[in-house]
Amino acid sequence: MMPGASDALVLFGASGDLARRMLYPALQKMVARSRLDVPVIGVARSGWSDEQLRAHVRDSLAAHGGIDEAAWRKLAGLLRSVDGDYRDPATYERLRLALGSARRPLHYLAIPPGMFPLVIDGLAKTGCARHARVVAEKPFGRDLASAQALNDTLRRVFSENAIFRIDHYLGKETVLNLAYFRFANSILEPIWNRNYINSVQITMAEQFGIGSRGKLYEELGAVRDVVQNHMLQVLGMLAMEPPVGEGSAAQRDEKAKVFRAIRPLAPGDLVRGQYAGYREERDVDPQSRIETYAALRLHIDSWRWEGVPFLIRAGKCLAATATEVLVELRRPPQKVFAEARPARSNHVRFRLGPDRIAIGLGVRTKKPGPALVGEDVELYVCDEKQDGMSAYERLIGEAMQGDTTQFARSDAVEAAWRIFDPVLREDTPLYEYAPGSWGPAEADAIAAGSGGWRAPNLDEVCPPPQADQVRTTGSSRAADRTA
Numbered sequence: 338m339m340p341g342a343s344d345a346l347v348l349f350g351a352s353g354d355l356a357r358r359m360l361y362p363a364l365q366k367m368v369a370r371s372r373l374d375v376p377v378i379g380v381a382r383s384g385w386s387d388e389q390l391r392a393h394v395r396d397s398l399a400a401h402g403g404i405d406e407a408a409w410r411k412l413a414g415l416l417r418s419v420d421g422d423y424r425d426p427a428t429y430e431r432l433r434l435a436l437g438s439a440r441r442p443l444h445y446l447a448i449p450p451g452m453f454p455l456v457i458d459g460l461a462k463t464g465c466a467r468h469a470r471v472v473a474e475k476p477f478g479r480d481l482a483s484a485q486a487l488n489d490t491l492r493r494v495f496s497e498n499a500i501f502r503i504d505h506y507l508g509k510e511t512v513l514n515l516a517y518f519r520f521a522n523s524i525l526e527p528i529w530n531r532n533y534i535n536s537v538q539i540t541m542a543e544q545f546g547i548g549s550r551g552k553l554y555e556e557l558g559a560v561r562d563v564v565q566n567h568m569l570q571v572l573g574m575l576a577m578e579p580p581v582g583e584g585s586a587a588q589r590d591e592k593a594k595v596f597r598a599i600r601p602l603a604p605g606d607l608v609r610g611q612y613a614g615y616r617e618e619r620d621v622d623p624q625s626r627i628e629t630y631a632a633l634r635l636h637i638d639s640w641r642w643e644g645v646p647f648l649i650r651a652g653k654c655l656a657a658t659a660t661e662v663l664v665e666l667r668r669p670p671q672k673v674f675a676e677a678r679p680a681r682s683n684h685v686r687f688r689l690g691p692d693r694i695a696i697g698l699g700v701r702t703k704k705p706g707p708a709l710v711g712e713d714v715e716l717y718v719c720d721e722k723q724d725g726m727s728a729y730e731r732l733i734g735e736a737m738q739g740d741t742t743q744f745a746r747s748d749a750v751e752a753a754w755r756i757f758d759p760v761l762r763e764d765t766p767l768y769e770y771a772p773g774s775w776g777p778a779e780a781d782a783i784a785a786g787s788g789g790w791r792a793p794n795l796d797e798v799c800p801p802p803q804a805d806q807v808r809t810t811g812s813s814r815a816a817d818r819t820a
Contacts, residue, residue: 341441361401374415375737376439379417381418395409423456443472450487502750529641535668536665536787540659545654558627560631610630626764646786684697686699
């Protein structure tokens with residue numbers, strides 16, 4: 338692959354839902370920030386002319402975020418349409434002509450993975466893959482075997498450093514801040530190990546159901562949709578060793594090591610749930626065995642994390658919408674004060690959205706008064722600043738520059754599937770739960786040995802900074818936290 342930025346963006350699936358909801362708004366923002374000024378070629382079997390593609394994109398922008406007229410005029414001037422069936426070799430010949438003098442295109446495959454072999458073969462036969470990069474939209478397979486087959490398909494034509502397996506979760510500001518906070522500050526490193534940490538909980542809760550995604554969700558379920566990728570990537574950021582060096586390879590090396598160190602899941606370490614009413618949703622099998630909730634316990638066989646359970650739960654129709662990491666610290670080794678030992682130990686908490694970045698430190702402090710009696714208090718900092726950069730805007734820009742840091746590497750993808758393969762091959766029990774709850778009661782057993790699940794702090798607020806606070810560091814306060 339030639340060095341340098343991509344000089345064209347080719348969007349396969351230009352008429353699809355992902356492009357309409359996510360990609361076109363991201364492209365408009367990139368143009369507004371002067372981060373995109375190369376041809377954007379939409380490929381689809383739509384029968385569209387260039388003008389019809391522009392009309393479709395404008396309608397998409399109006400429905401998803403609004404139109405920035407100045408940016409839209411520039412984006413419209415970049416848009417080109419290539420109409421054709423992915424099975425037809427003539428489609429790729431038309432693409433080659435549309436690329437013109439571009440020699441380092443970025444091909445974005447916003448299409449089902451089953452179509453990848455056809456498209457990649459067509460790109461290779463017409464020379465469109467030479468010196469090019471490719472973005473592969475998730476899911477990266479359904480299990481280990483399909484992930485390996487998908488990787489083989491991609492690597493037949495593209496080198497590993499030209500393949501960008503995109504998981505939009507890795508482009509979120511809140512998730513990037515997790516890794517940055519860990520390694521830009523020395524405060525955590527002395528305690529970030531099995532000697533001081535009792536357990537780690539990662540919760541991704543959504544109050545809403547599947548909406549119009551019934552057909553897709555029936556193919557995935559909660560484990561494949563968010564746990565095996567999004568939640569495991571968060572775990573990797575929490576558990577990986579400090580990268581040696583600043584390059585993308587160093588960070589990806591350390592994350593892959595974590596995934597290789599995680600034991601494959603046993604059936605007893607997974608509880609699956611389905612919210613009451615799911616089977617009545619549109620495009621859902623009335624006898625569906627697909628989970629809308631998953632709770633699991635993972636073990637990392639490494640020097641740093643031996644004996645520390647990593648607990649993950651994710652689900653739809655739960656009591657709140659929040660993504661949070663709670664690192665439970667071990668209790669002090671000796672009781673110094675003559676009071677009942679608190680039910681909870683200290684903790685470090687990261688709120689990863691949906692609408693804020695917050696970092697909390699749970700501690701015991703003395704209650705005012707004559708007695709040496711304590712109370713649980715949380716000190717936290719909340720960043721109320723919004724830069725407006727979406728995950729797709731960030732990641733498309735990085736792919737066009739050839740920066741692979743926030744993209745999954747083939748060995749890490751396969752290592753992740755090895756963790757889940759044993760339970761995906763079995764028909765594990767499925768428990769019903771009430772919408773608005775925290776999932777099935779059977780999931781309590783997963784966290785029982787670690788003091789139980791901790792619900793996200795739903796009372797948390799992000800107040801405006803006061804006159805004596807430094808705006809660039811966010812606002813901070815002490816807040817009571819229910820034990």
